[in-house]
Amino acid sequence: MSLVGKKFPNITVDAISHMGDxxxxxxxxxxxxxxxxxxxxxxxxxxxxxxxxxLHAFQTALTDFxxxxxxxxxxxxxxxxxxxxxxxxPKNNGGIEGVTYPLLADTTRNLSAxxxxxxxxxxxxxELNDEILEGSNVTFRATYLIDETGKIFHESVNDMPLGRxxxxxxxxxxxxxxxxTKGEVCPANWEEGKEAMNADRLSTAAYLxxx
Numbered sequence: 001m002s003l004v005g006k007k008f009p010n011i012t013v014d015a016i017s018h019m020g021d022x023x024x025x026x027x028x029x030x031x032x033x034x035x036x037x038x039x040x041x042x043x044x045x046x047x048x049x050x051x052x053x054x055l056h057a058f059q060t061a062l063t064d065f066x067x068x069x070x071x072x073x074x075x076x077x078x079x080x081x082x083x084x085x086x087x088x089x090p091k092n093n094g095g096i097e098g099v100t101y102p103l104l105a106d107t108t109r110n111l112s113a114x115x116x117x118x119x120x121x122x123x124x125x126x127e128l129n130d131e132i133l134e135g136s137n138v139t140f141r142a143t144y145l146i147d148e149t150g151k152i153f154h155e156s157v158n159d160m161p162l163g164r165x166x167x168x169x170x171x172x173x174x175x176x177x178x179x180x181t182k183g184e185v186c187p188a189n190w191e192e193g194k195e196a197m198n199a200d201r202l203s204t205a206a207y208l209x210x211x
Contacts, residue, residue: 001116007150008038009114014105015073016080018087023102027111028150030071037070037176038146039169040104042117042139046078046086047094050163054141055096057166062101068173075104077112077138109137117142117157145172147180187211 008028015023031038041058043051058065058072065072076083083103089095106112120135141158153176158164175186184196187207195210197203 011111015102018100031146032150040144042075042142044138059099072101080105
């Protein structure tokens, strides 16, 4: 079930900073108490293949997110210790050295289960006469954009092999901010500086006649 339009779950999770400080982060509170938007992206595992390309891509765009009053947080089900080992592994050896935003360590899977983004399913095993867990029990590539009130205004989930386009999240933040500040709606392929519309039939007709 989609969580768009709903409050982000009020769950506090272990996390680590790039300096190795153990943290406790509540994403909902990060948004509401700091009056900032939050981009939370989940990836399957540390020390894998597509994952470091994404973490470095978000790091490259970090200043662009900060200019948009947006906090970036990464997340997986790995431990803080594994996160820190990866943070200290050089980029040219598949590591994420140089990443400076915090990483959630959802080892309990409380938050990822609440978001329903785990590759896991309980199935009945007749031989054992019990249920067993099938799947990797790690998260898909899920991404959440949360506004200053804690409301989720975007969610997306990619399968494991499919890396994300970081620029699309910048565009979505720009569009949502435009809606917040201007009261207009943003048509397909809208980008900052382009024409938006009023939410009525005449405005839509006028836009379509010009595009």
